[in-house]
Amino acid sequence: MKLKGATQLETPLFDTLLTHVDTNPIAFHIPGHKGGKGMDPQFRDFIGENALKIDLINIAPLDDLHHPKASIAEAERLAAEAFRADETFFSVQGTSSAIMAMIMGVVGPNEKIIVPRNVHKSVMSALILTGAHPVFIHPEYDETYGIAHGITASAVERALEMHPDTKAVLVINPTYFGIAGDLERIVAVAHAQDVPVLVDEAHGVHLPFHDELPLSAMQAGADVAATSVHKLGGSMTGSSILNVRRGLVSPERIHAMLSMITTTSTSYLLLASLDAARRQLATKGEAMNERALTLARTARTAIDNMPHLSVYGHAELHSESTYALDETKILVSVRELGITGFEVEKFLRETHRIEVEMSDLLNVLFIVTSADDESTIQALIDGMRDVVSVYDQSGNDSLSIMLPEIPPLALSPRDAFYEETETIPLENAVGRISAEFIMVYPPGIPIIIPGELITTSTLDYIMANIEAGLPVQGLEDESLQMIKVIQQTKAIR
Numbered sequence: 001m002k003l004k005g006a007t008q009l010e011t012p013l014f015d016t017l018l019t020h021v022d023t024n025p026i027a028f029h030i031p032g033h034k035g036g037k038g039m040d041p042q043f044r045d046f047i048g049e050n051a052l053k054i055d056l057i058n059i060a061p062l063d064d065l066h067h068p069k070a071s072i073a074e075a076e077r078l079a080a081e082a083f084r085a086d087e088t089f090f091s092v093q094g095t096s097s098a099i100m101a102m103i104m105g106v107v108g109p110n111e112k113i114i115v116p117r118n119v120h121k122s123v124m125s126a127l128i129l130t131g132a133h134p135v136f137i138h139p140e141y142d143e144t145y146g147i148a149h150g151i152t153a154s155a156v157e158r159a160l161e162m163h164p165d166t167k168a169v170l171v172i173n174p175t176y177f178g179i180a181g182d183l184e185r186i187v188a189v190a191h192a193q194d195v196p197v198l199v200d201e202a203h204g205v206h207l208p209f210h211d212e213l214p215l216s217a218m219q220a221g222a223d224v225a226a227t228s229v230h231k232l233g234g235s236m237t238g239s240s241i242l243n244v245r246r247g248l249v250s251p252e253r254i255h256a257m258l259s260m261i262t263t264t265s266t267s268y269l270l271l272a273s274l275d276a277a278r279r280q281l282a283t284k285g286e287a288m289n290e291r292a293l294t295l296a297r298t299a300r301t302a303i304d305n306m307p308h309l310s311v312y313g314h315a316e317l318h319s320e321s322t323y324a325l326d327e328t329k330i331l332v333s334v335r336e337l338g339i340t341g342f343e344v345e346k347f348l349r350e351t352h353r354i355e356v357e358m359s360d361l362l363n364v365l366f367i368v369t370s371a372d373d374e375s376t377i378q379a380l381i382d383g384m385r386d387v388v389s390v391y392d393q394s395g396n397d398s399l400s401i402m403l404p405e406i407p408p409l410a411l412s413p414r415d416a417f418y419e420e421t422e423t424i425p426l427e428n429a430v431g432r433i434s435a436e437f438i439m440v441y442p443p444g445i446p447i448i449i450p451g452e453l454i455t456t457s458t459l460d461y462i463m464a465n466i467e468a469g470l471p472v473q474g475l476e477d478e479s480l481q482m483i484k485v486i487q488q489t490k491a492i493r
Contacts (some may be wrong), residue, residue, distance in 0.1 A: 006074055008082060008282035013063070013160075013275040016071040017054045017268060020061050030057055056268045060378025065090060065266045066259045075275040081284040082229070083208060085219040085243035087251040089258055091226075092270040095240040096122035096204045097261055098226035100129065102198050102242060104261075105254030106224070107132040107167045110412070114159045114169040117406065118148045118445040124437075125172065126412060131414040135163050136406050139445065140174075140321040142186060145312060145333050146362040148445050150174075150181035152320035157189045164193070171198045174207075174218060174308035176358070177312065177365065180214035181321045185223040195250035196223035205241075207326070209285025214291060214324035223249045232328075232369060235277035239270040288370035289328075293379050296328045296368040302381045306388050308336040330366040332384070338393030347390070352383040360444075361471065404461040407452040411486065416451035420487045423477075426462070429454045432485040437474035440465045446474075454485070 008010050033039040036052030044052065058064040063072040072090070078087035081128055091098045099122040103440040107113045109131035115123060117136045121308060127134055137155045139148040156169055183199070190197045199217035199350045201207075205227050207216035223244045225477035229235040241260060244251040280288070304311040312331040340358035348354040348364075358365040368378060410433045411419065421435040432454050439446045447465075448458055465472050467478050475483060 006078060008078060008279060010078070011075070011272075011275045011279050012078070013071045013075040014272040016062060017056065017272055020056070021053045029059060031055055051269060054268055054272060058264075058266065062268065065092070066262070066264065067211065067269065072271065075271075075278070078282075079241055079274070079278045082241070082278050083216070083241070083243050085225075087255075089242040089244070089251075089255050090271055090274050091240040091242060091262070092238060092260065092267045093240075093262055094224045094238050095200075095228040096120070096125075096229075098242045099123060099202075099238050099257065100126040100261060101201055101258035102224040102226055102254055103127070103132070103170070104130050104245075104257040106196060106198060106249055109414075110165045112157060112163050112165060114163070114166055116148075116170070116172055119170070119172070120202070123200070124449065127413040128417045129414070131412060132167075133409070133412050135159055135166060138406065140314075140319060141445075142322075144316075145177075145331065146335075146360070147177055147331070148175070149179055149319075151186075151293060153182055153185040153189045154320060156186050160189070160193050160195065161354045166193075166195055167197055168196050170200065171222075173220075174201075174214055174324075174326055174361045176202050176203060177331045178203065178326035179312070179317075179322055180204075180324040180326070182218065182323040183220040183222065183321070187390075191221070191248070194248060197221075198223065199223040199225040201243075201330075202228040202240075203233065203326075206230050206281070206285065206289055206292075207330075208381045209281055210289035210293070213289060213326055218243055221245075224249065224254065229274055229277050229305070232282055232367070233277050233324040234273075236270050236273040238267075239274045239277075241274065283304065291370045292328045292368050292372070295372050295374070296330060299366070299368065299377050299380055300327065300330055303330070303332055303384050306384060308338075308388060308392060309334060309384065310336070313431035315425060328368045330368065332364050332366070333362055333363045334364060334387075337391055339391045343391070344387055347387055348383045351386065352379065354383050356378060404447055404454075404458055407448055407455050407458050409451055410453045411451040413449065413451050416486060421484045422487050423482050425486050426459070426481055426483045429483050429485060430456050430459050432488075435484040435486055436476065438462055438472065438483075439474050440470050440472050454483075 027034045032362045036044045063070040065072055076088050103126035103483050105359045113131050114135045116139045118139050137151045137159055139151050150172055187197050199222045201217045223245050228240045229238045230237045294432050300311050303309055310333045313448050334341055340361050342363040344364045345356050345359035356364050434448045434452050434454055435450050437446055438448050
């Protein structure tokens with residue numbers, strides 16, 4: 001088959017798998033089910049033999065994800081072209097591994113990286129593995145919706161002035177809720193100091209393919225972006241990509257780190273789905289996004305016009321951290337309805353068979369893609385109309401959430417992870433170094449992380465949230481009475 005010089009209409013990796021299957025090979029290699037013949041019949045019948053026939057390993061005709069030279073290399077080249085990157089690397093372990101690899105490939109032990117306070121757990125995992133020191137920036141907080149937005153260029157500029165030895169800046173763009181900051185300006189601020197910008201782009205794979213969506217990381221000039229193709233791009237769950245721009249970072253080192261934390265039993269089902277999803281996005285992405293936006297706008301208008309409901313929209317974009325909006329994410333505030341988002345989720349599931357993306361104390365989040373149609377959108381509208389008719393209680397508007405000060409970092413997350421710990425009453429924890437995460441939803445921003453000093457103001461904030469009945473999470477003790485801390489001999493005196 002043709003490899004070098006393949007176009008966006010082609011799928012070199014997927015085609016290689018199909019060609020291999022057509023030879024009807026006699027397999028004496030893993031996986032042991034050998035095309036499904038050795039698999040549980042019920043599962044095999046449900047999955048289908050075609051999928052199982054391409055559940056293969058890195059035998060010579062199929063290339064090797066860890067050292068791509070043929071069809072995988074060409075598939076990654078086409079992805080880089082589609083996403084406007086210099087290099088693109090496939091991940092079969094989700095965006096979590098991609099995020100870890102991009103951080104590990106840029107910062108090392110005792111080096112500083114600027115990160116938003118509301119980072120994904122994979123960022124904290126990378127900090128533990130690298131031994132890097134986080135310089136936290138509080139994201140802007142939306143009191144109406146109770147959600148965290150992104151960090152601002154102004155905050156990044158201040159952090160770089162205070163920490164001129166910073167090795168990288170990490171940005172979440174867009175947020176889980178589809179809200180993007182002024183990423184171009186953040187990139188300009190960081191690049192003025194020769195500091196690379198790493199982007200958690202888990203919810204932005206579709207952005208490059210429609211001009212009414214926020215800018216993608218590569219369009220904004222970022223250096224690395226970990227992007228979930230499976231979330232909104234049509235590939236299978238667990239398949240993601242790392243987009244890299246040469247200059248301030250080394251693609252080779254980042255790829256080496258990704259390889260280090262990636263299984264050698266790579267899933268060719270996931271890899272093939274990445275190849276096919278890239279083709280669909282590159283050739284039909286604009287039309288797909290146009291359809292999704294049209295459907296989403298229909299739902300947005302209908303729901304926003306319902307009593308006691310409000311949909312986050314362009315009218316709420318008024319700051320550096322709320323610069324652009326992905327309208328395919330429909331964030332609905334139910335705080336004026338008198339019930340929680342959790343209750344709305346439960347009601348929609350039990351009465352309308354609707355599964356939502358997320359719910360919290362104040363909101364419910366829906367995601368619309370080109371896979372939807374007029375009937376699914378009407379089902380959503382009908383479901384929300386029933387919510388209003390059943391639960392029109394009006395209340396819950398008094399909830400107020402404030403962000404605490406970021407506590408001092410006494411130990412790096414890595415050092416805290418490996419220290420001996422003990423469990424003490426939470427009320428006695430002032431002056432001790434936390435060995436656990438504590439956060440409250442909303443807004444999902446950690447109050448404290450392992451390695452931070454528990455101050456009086458921090459403890460007061462935690463106790464106030466517990467007393468208010470807000471969902472405080474992270475502690476191993478579900479009663480919220482005990483906390484793990486670093487043993488006293490290691491505490492700051």
